[in-house]
Amino acid sequence: MEIRRQGGCIEISELDPFLAELLRQVPESTNTEGVEGAQQRLFSSPAPASQSEICAEWKLYVEPELRRLFQTATETVAVDLQQLNGSTKPFANCTLRIPTKNSDAWLNALNQARLVIAAKYNFNEAELCDHYRSPIGSRRDLGLFQVNFYGFLQEFILHELEKG
Amino acid sequence: MHSPFELSVENPAIEQETRTAEELDLPWQVVVHNDPVNLMTYVTMVFQKVFGLTRENAERHMLEVHQQGRSILWSGMRERAELYVQQLHGYLLLATLERTN
Numbered sequence: 250m251e252i253r254r255q256g257g258c259i260e261i262s263e264l265d266p267f268l269a270e271l272l273r274q275v276p277e278s279t280n281t282e283g284v285e286g287a288q289q290r291l292f293s294s295p296a297p298a299s300q301s302e303i304c305a306e307w308k309l310y311v312e313p314e315l316r317r318l319f320q321t322a323t324e325t326v327a328v329d330l331q332q333l334n335g336s337t338k339p340f341a342n343c344t345l346r347i348p349t350k351n352s353d354a355w356l357n358a359l360n361q362a363r364l365v366i367a368a369k370y371n372f373n374e375a376e377l378c379d380h381y382r383s384p385i386g387s388r389r390d391l392g393l394f395q396v397n398f399y400g401f402l403q404e405f406i407l408h409e410l411e412k413g
Numbered sequence: 414m415h416s417p418f419e420l421s422v423e424n425p426a427i428e429q430e431t432r433t434a435e436e437l438d439l440p441w442q443v444v445v446h447n448d449p450v451n452l453m454t455y456v457t458m459v460f461q462k463v464f465g466l467t468r469e470n471a472e473r474h475m476l477e478v479h480q481q482g483r484s485i486l487w488s489g490m491r492e493r494a495e496l497y498v499q500q501l502h503g504y505l506l507l508a509t510l511e512r513t514n
Contacts, residue, residue: 291505292502293502293507294509295495295498295499295502295508295509295510296498296509296510296511297509297511300510300512303495303510311499311502314499315499315502315503318503356455357503357504357505360450360451360455360504360505361505363450364450364451364505367449367450372449373449374449377449377450396450400452403452403454403455404452404454407452407454407455407458408454410458
């Protein structure tokens with residue numbers, strides 16, 4: 250896999266089918282349904298519990314806005330990912346071009362996905378820092394790999410944005 | 414008989430004014446809490462964007478969050494503090510507004 254800035258895009262080329270599939274799973278991975286910990290994390294409390302009035306107002310007025318923001322980011326990413334559904338030969342490497350104007354949406358959606366997966370498998374800090382765990386022997390291991398892979402992409406996008 | 418002057422001195426009419434903390438709107442602070450998932454570079458970028466901090470200052474706050482579990486990013490009036498916390502939540506950071514001691 251190669252990542253580089255190409256014109257107005259961040260180009261991820263030589264994507265093998267496994268990594269392409271992980272990327273396809275970004276929008277789906279942001280789904281918090283059935284993962285209470287993820288719901289709580291994505292829509293965390295804005296104030297200590299003693300400030301019940303602030304928390305109640307927040308639920309009513311701010312949370313719906315945050316939901317819309319997260320949904321929009323996920324939809325933008327889903328549209329970009331349609332490039333991976335082309336008529337390429339099975340098991341062939343492919344290329345994904347992320348328009349730099351969509352960078353913020355990608356950073357947000359990747360972050361949502363990482364937080365939801367981490368909440369789903371209840372990863373602890375030591376596990377999250379273990380970037381070289383192998384082989385992938387379970388769905389949980391795959392989840393950790395996803396968190397790290399999405400984090401790597403975030404780092405790269407941030408690096409490219411910094412360069413301007 | 415007391416003159417009006419004497420009366421006012423002996424029994425001064427004291428008006429008591431009480432205000433709740435809300436009315437005084439004591440300064441609030443925006444606190445960011447540690448989170449093992451968010452990347453350090455991402456948190457630094459968010460601090461720069463939301464608070465307009467320099468890279469160096471943003472990194473200092475990020476390290477404070479990482480090492481001490483929390484960092485106070487801003488303090489002032491409640492409305493603005495709420496706006497900052499909303500922005501931080503939009504970036505998926507763990508942030509709260511708290512009343513200053």
